[in-house]
Each structure stands twice: as C-alpha cells, then as structure tokens.
Amino acid sequence: MTILVIAEHNNTELNAATLNTVAAAQAIGGDIDVLVAGAGCAAVADAAAKIAGVSKILLADNAAYAHQLPENISLLIAELGKNYTHILAAASTNGKNYLPRVAALLDVDQISEIIAVESADTFKRPIYAGNAIATVKSDAAIKVITVRGTGFDAVAAEGGSAAVEAVASAQDAGLSSFVGEELAKSDRPELAGAKIVVSGGRGMQNGDNFKLLYSLADKLGAAVGASRAAVDAGFVPNDMQVGQTGKIVAPGLYIAVGISGAIQHLAGMKDSKVIVAINKDEEAPIFQVADYGLVADLFEAVPELEGKL
C-alpha cells in the first residue's frame, strides 16, 4: 500500500490538520508520501519532512499552485495519484474543494470525512448531521478520502527525516484566478485544534456581548465559536460557526453559552469530551448532551465563572 497525503498549508506554515491526516494514513498502513503543492512553500516541505512516519515529501513549488486553485491542483494530484492506492486530504475547505475534483478525474468515488479506519478499504463516516455512522467499503483501485481531523490523534510533528523531492509538473488549467482574500485576525487558538472552546449563540443578544466570551476564553486559553444563529444575526464572522455547515470541533471542554442545541449545531461539537451548557431555558435541547448544565442567566453566570477560575 502506498498512500499520498496532501499537506494543508498557507505557503509558509504547515497546518496542524495535516498531522491528523497522516495519522489516518498510518491507520491504513503502508508507505506515506506527503505532497506539498504551493508557491514559495519550501519551508512547508521542510516542516513536513519532520513528521514522524513519513517516507517522502513531494514538493510542487509553482505559481500555478499558489492559492491551491482546485482547477490546477486537482490535475497535479490526479497525475501523481495514479501511483498510489490511497489519496488523503484533511476535510478542510481546501481538501473539500479539490479532492472530489481529483476523484472525478480518476473516475473513482470519493469517501468524505472519515472518522475511523476499519481496514485498508473500509471506513466509518458520519451521515445525517452525525445522527448516523455509516461503514463504507470501497473496491476502487485508488481510494480518495477526506479525513475529519477530530477523528484521529495527530502524529508527532518532529522525529521524521523524509527526503524532499521536487516535482517538476506545472499544471495550469487556465480556468480560474485568485482575486483576493479577507482573513479574520485572531490571537486565540484556532477553533478546529483548540483544547477548550467557548461558544455563544442567539442568547448573547448582540456582538458586543461576545466580549464576555472573549474574556472568559482568554482566561481559559480557549478558542471562541458560535452557533449559526449568532453568525446570521451578525454578532460574529461566519468562520466562527460550529456545526454541520461550519467547523467540526472535538475539544476536551466545550462551553455552550446561550445556545439551544439544534441538530445542526450538535453535529459540530457533540464529540467533545466534556460539554458544559449555560442557558436560562431549562428545556433547551443542549442540556440533553451536556455533561454539566447550569440553568442561569448567562450575563450573570459568565462573569461569575470567569471570576472564579
């Protein structure tokens, strides 16, 4: 078995999600190569070479891959991928964007967001917003898979010494171009990888009140998330959304404040180790999944909680 893992990165830093994807590759078993495709991304390849358990790094450094435009990068991955039995990428917005395109180019089905590896051809994945877990078997010659990071413990980022091999191929489909991006700036830990997440919902009432959560989060070293209601109401930007259509998190501690607990929200956080709910409605569905529930007004409870930590 030979597995190609596509590195997630921003051309300067390797994203930690790559380590979870390599862990999934190790669960499948076999030689693991990592593809780093981007522009000016040699530092990423060097970081990837240190990942424990990786055999080889393929570095495709070309302007055509600068923003991982799916039209270009999918041609590259499909070309390289023909030599592998498995192609894995993180189920990030990048992986979700280009990997189905790769699968179609290779004329195979794709398996999305696996959370467990049963064997080299059988995988578990959640369906219906996490309300059912399907075990799926693939007979395809090349298995194309996205990996849900929270399903696998990250491998060590240090300890490996893989060789870096340059890939000359420069695929430019000429169909698309990058115009610009607006990235939200945050000093707090990244939502998907945080050990503690504090999330707010409609109950926060307005964007200003999220300060209460930011302050609590800073005390805990936590990331701040939100429900769709809070995002739609304009309290916070949408990259903070936790749920079926937002980010999937599984921290050690998830504190849900003023969140009722709709199916779509639970889909994004119910694998958290410990869930705390603070809500004034004791009938809120969030209390059915919370390990510790506090029926209280969040505007009193949150500052009090912060004071007592």
Add this chain to the structure above:
Amino acid sequence: MKVLVAVKRVVDYNVKVRVKADNSGVDLANVKMSMNPFCEIAVEEAVRLKEKGVATEIVAVTVGPTAAQEQLRTALALGADRAVLVESTDELNSLAIAKLLKAVVDKEQPQLVILGKQAIDSDNNQTGQMLAALSGYAQGTFASAVNVEGESVKVTREIDGGLQTVELKLPAIVTTDLRLNEPRYASLPNIMKAKKKPLETVKPEDLGVSTASTLSTVKVEAPAARSAGIKVKSVDELVDKLKNEAKVI
C-alpha cells in the same frame, strides 16, 4: 444566459432520523421530505440572476425517484422556467449523480450551473466539484457572493480563515453556502402556475450513463450515546466539577 440548478430531495432538516434496527440504513418511511436547504439557496440565486437580467432561462434538474417531482415543482414555483427529472430509484453516489448531471449539462449547454455545497443526508460535499471536473469547467465552491461580469464570474468563497474571491471563466460551476442569500417562499399563485410548467423525465439509460459504483455501505449505526449529564446549581459547583471531577481546567 442559461442557468442550470441542481436540487435534491432529502429528509427535512428538522427531522431527527432513526437508524433501522437491522443497521441497513436510516428509516425514511413516512418521514417528511423537502428540498435540501443548500439547493433552495441555489434556486434563489438563479432566480435573482434572472431578476437582474443576467439569466434568461432557469432549468431545474434533479436525480431521484418519481416523488422528487415535488421538489422540481417547488423550484418551478420559486421561479425556474422548466425542469428535468433524471429518474432513478437506486440510491446513487455523488460520482454517478455528477455523471448524470454532466449529460444534462452537455445537452442544455448552460453558462452557469448552481448546486448546493452539500446535501444534508449524505453530507458528502462532492457533486459540484465532480461535475466541474467532468465538464472541464472552473468551480466556485462554498459561495457567499456571485457576480457575473461579461465572460467570467467572480465568486466570494467561505474558507476556513475567512473569505476568498476567485474569478472563473464561464461556463462555470458554483456551489452555494448558507450565507449566499435568504431563499424566498413560494406563493400560492406561483405554486398553481408551477403545475403548468414543463417537466421532462429521462432515465439514466437514455443519457447513456452507467451509475455503477465501487462504493458500498456495509452498515449504518446510531452514534454512541453520551452518558446522561447532571445539572449543577451554581457557578461554584460548576467550577468544582470541572476542576475536580472532569479535570478539564
């Protein structure tokens, strides 16, 4: 220009689904079905493009059982001009659906194809990207803004760290994210009028597409249930539990 919109019939998003006792799948008997929420957003965007004078004709298409006609009628009531049902009783995987849609795209030659970013039943998030690959078109996934400008379309996409804007050559594929728009409701007169709009039915065989798949579902299980939690009476008790019982802070 012509816009093609793909829609899917799925379990209504408010339904709490149950796994069948024999673990063969999810129990869909007598469960309320609706148009996938992301597909509603796709239809709405197409209708808005028509209202802006950008789109001249909207064709709604679905792949599914006979009953999926209901969702096509909904799309027609919302403003689509005509509909195509690719009738298949099998539960098809995304690649097979993408191949069927590709055949429809070849026939209809739309300039823009709009799909939802994912269906809330399979949660795959694949079909739009696969259709783009098969057609050789550019793709703008997870769109929160779509602006057609001459021979290209600018798509603002929701990405992990924020927003990204890309410019795509037409014809192109766009998949919708939640923030793209707020879908309208169908009015009663429009629902009545939709009954008279043309709805064509074709079979996968007519399109010359094989829907065979290498993927099979071994079993479907309910997720592990969380053990029942407790309600604490005060912030003090909560802090104590988190520190001494759960040991997470």
